[in-house]
Amino acid sequence: MEHHFGQDTAPASGSFDKTRVLNVKPLRTLVPVFPSPSNPASSSNPQGGAPFVCVSPSGPFPSGVAPFYPFFISPESQRLSEQNVQTPTAQRVPAAPISTAVPINSFRTPTGAANGDVGSSRKSTRSRRQVIEDDGYSNVEIDEFDVEDGTGTGRSKRKPQKKAKAQQSGGSVSADVDPDAVAADILKSLNPMVFDVLNQPEGSRDSVAYTLMIYEVMRRKLGQIEDSNRAANSGAKRPDLKAGAIMMNKGIRTNSKKRIGLVPGVEIGDIFYFRFELCLVGLHAPSMAGIDYIGSKTSQEEEPLAVSIVSSGGYEDNVEDGDVLIYSGQGGVNRDKGASDQKLERGNLALEKSAHRGNEVRVIRGLRDVQHPTGKVYVYDGLYKIQDSWVEKAKSGFNVFKYKLVRLPGQPQAYMIWKSVQQWTEKSASRTGIILPDLTSGAEKVPVCLVNDVDTEKGPAHFTYIKDLKNLRPAAPVESSTGCSCVGGCQATNFDCPCIHKNGGYLPYSAASLLADLKSVIYECGPSCQCPPSCRNRVSQGGLKFRLEVYKTKNKGWGLRSWDAIRAGTFICEYAGEVINNARVEELGGDNEDDYIFDSTRIYQQLEVFPGDTEAPKIPSPLYISARAEGNVARFMNHSCSPNVLWRPVIRENKNESDLHIAFYAIRHIPPMMELTYDYGVVLPLKVGQRKKKCLCGSVKCRGYFC
Structure with missing residues (x-):
């Protein structure tokens, strides 16, 4: 059946003969190519070609042979770092101790490049000098990066990274930060259960x-x-690629x-x-x-079949509705040679x-x-199925392939949720069930709507919305602090900054x-510091952004x-309310009015956070916050035994009083319209007759319960 989508989509039947405009190359014609030796006469190969050389992914590599990506870690960086770096008090101290690097096969040997495995290699047809990822977060160019399948079977002429040196006034201090040793420390901190799960x-x-x-x-x-x-122009460039390479x-x-x-x-x-x-999880x-x-x-021939596509705006794709995607084929674009007709090979042949x-x-x-x-x-x-394909002229004037993919019915909504949010934002569609357009009454920079599309309840019990912590009896700080003098804002390279x-x-x-790592306590700039509100070390003080x-x-x-979607490590909100003492906690708990009390002394099993972290963060003194009468959005976060949000204590530099706050961060990436939850923890030891709440x-x- 021929499908028509207007003049700019599918052409009439017979207007194009795809076998005439395309160059078809069967997969079996792709053969390995080995370089000729520098001295053919010395070769034992009767044809004079270079003998096949098998090299370990970690080297050592013969002269003229480059390591395959992602095994581009330098031999120097593979050496064991056995000593911690000793630096003076006034200089930077590495956040993580340097320890023995994990050997290549200490976790699990990568699978071989068998048919159907991710290990198969295909050379890129795109320009050699280009942005490697199109995620937009790091637009660093890397020369001659030939990997196309993200599996570690390509080549990069990128030079091995040297150990980092931190430059300071009055000289340089060798930090000797080895990314592989840092990775080893992270892996060593994992619960053995994680390794068992990953080895399935x-x-x-x-x-x-x-x-x-x-x-x-x-x-x-x-x-x-x-x-x-x-x-110092050193360190791990493109940490996203480096982290993936190590893994x-x-x-x-x-x-x-x-x-x-x-x-x-x-x-x-x-x-x-x-x-x-996407690569690490096999998607x-x-x-x-x-x-x-x-x-x-099929029979005696091998043919490619498409398993997945990414439609990210690099080509002239078109979304007719939430269940139909018109996808453009690959190729035909080269920054060095200009545009050309796409060819029926590799990915295009697989889609066909x-x-x-x-x-x-x-x-x-x-x-x-x-x-x-x-x-x-x-x-x-x-999952989608390809319903139709054709060839049409692109804006460049050259032929491109078009594929109509239709989403299989009965699947949960995904992209359509994003479309709905976009329509609510643009006011082209109204959010069903809105009771109040802004629950905060303007207290927050971003409005928080109140919605009920389940029943007829008109809202939660009355409370006063406040966006900050109210501490009527602040205690003296544990240690006095004059704060930092970073007038223009704290810089990561300013190793004299006391906040750093x-x-x-x-x-x-970042x-x-x-949030860069999972420290027990985060020290932010505060009233004692001279840096502006825009300082990157005041993240939890900027209010709501989502x-x-x-x-x-x-x-x-x-x-x-x-x-909005929320990235892992992103600050969401703090827990606002009134700071109370333990006696008041006991009083409210006895009246069964403790639903809105945050208790920093509770015990947590945060396997979803980091498997080795099973204790509550260590803070200078217990903190109890009641949000029953006054509070913010944090009071509405429900408990989950598999949460997607965690809390961390944040101390803001203040020489006059203890300025301790509770901030919430995303554990993992959270899609739009997914409930935000954290683990309430349990009070230990459990008291006789203590009420448990059904989870x-x-x-x-x-x-099964929390308390």
Whole structure:
């Protein structure tokens, strides 16, 4: 059946003969090419060609042979770092101790490049000098980066990184920060249970979550090191690529075997901020190419079949509605040679074969990140089938392939949720069930709507909205502080900054305002500091940045969620309310009015945060906050035994009084309209007759109660 979409889409039947305009190359014609030796006469090869050389991924490499990506770690950086760096008190102290690097095979050996595995290699057709990732968060160019499948089987002429040196006034201090040693420290801190989960032959929800968690922690830590050494022009460039390279090197991944259809542990609606994340969980292997495929044998011929595509705006794709995608083929664009006709080979050939075979294709949509307009968010939109294909003229005047993909029915909504939020924002559609357009009555910079599309309840019990902590009896600070003198704002390379010293030698937040690591206590600039409100070490003081809504849940009362996607490590809100003492806690608890009390002394099992972290953060003194009469959006966050939000104590520099706050951060990437939850913890020891509350979080790890 021929499908028509107007004059600019599918042409009339017979207007193009695809076999005439395209150059078809079967996969079997791709043969390995070996370089000729520098001295052919000395070769034992009778044909005079270079003998096949098998090299370990970590080297050593013969002369003229470059390491394959992502095994581009220099031999120097593989050496064991056995001593901590000793630096004077007035100089930067590394946040993480240097320890023995994890050997390549200490975790799991990466799978081989067998048919259907992610290990298969395909050379990129794109320009050699280009931005490697199209995520927009790091637009660093790397020369001659030939990887297209993100599996560690390409070449990069990028020079090995030297150990970082931190430049200071009066001389330089060798920080000797080895990214591989940092990675080793992170891996050593993992609970052994995580390794058991990741070593499962098939993926699971836990293995996907842990893989992404390790990647995020490693990427942010390497980025923190790079940030601190930027003045010396050293450190881990592109921490997203470096973190992914280390994980691929050590086999820390899941779903390494390519497959058609659903990927175990990956759910429709999951979001990603880097292409390497897609590769590590087995959703889409190529780090650049938009089409992923495998070889499939039919009778005696092998043909490629598409398994997934990424539609991220690089080509002239078109979305007719939420369930139909008109996808443009790959190729035909080269920065050096200009545009040309696309050819029926590799990914394009795979899509054409899949159109005839009717196999399912995973679709990942790249959308603009509202919080970081230069970046993208990748949304897994589920399974599609190719219903039609044709060739048409692009704006460049050259022939491109077009494929019509239709979403299979019965799948959870993903991309359409994003479209709905966009329509609410643009006022082209109204949010159903809105009771109040702004629950905060203007107290916050961003309005928080109150919504009930479940029943007729008109809102929660009355309370006064305040956005800050109210401490009527502030205590004296544990230690006096004059704060920092960073008039223009704290800089990661200013190693004389006292606020940086208190955070272990690094700023706790990245340039994108993400929490760099999981410290027990975060020290922010405060009233004693001379830096402006825009200082990057005042992240929790800027108020709400996400468009949140308080909504009526089906069985848990009122809850909290966001219209915007939230990146892992992002500050969400603080817990506002009145600071009370322990006697007041006992009084309210006895009256069963403790639903809105935050208790910093509770015990937590935060396996979702970091498997080795099973204790509450260590703070200078217990903190109890009541949000029953006065509070902010944090009072509506429900409990979950598998939370997506964690809390951390934040101390703001103040010489006059103890300025302790409770801030909430995203544990992992949170899609729009997903409930925000944190673990309430338990009070130990349990008292006789202590009331336990039934947990309704619905998690597979649900403890059944909280108290």
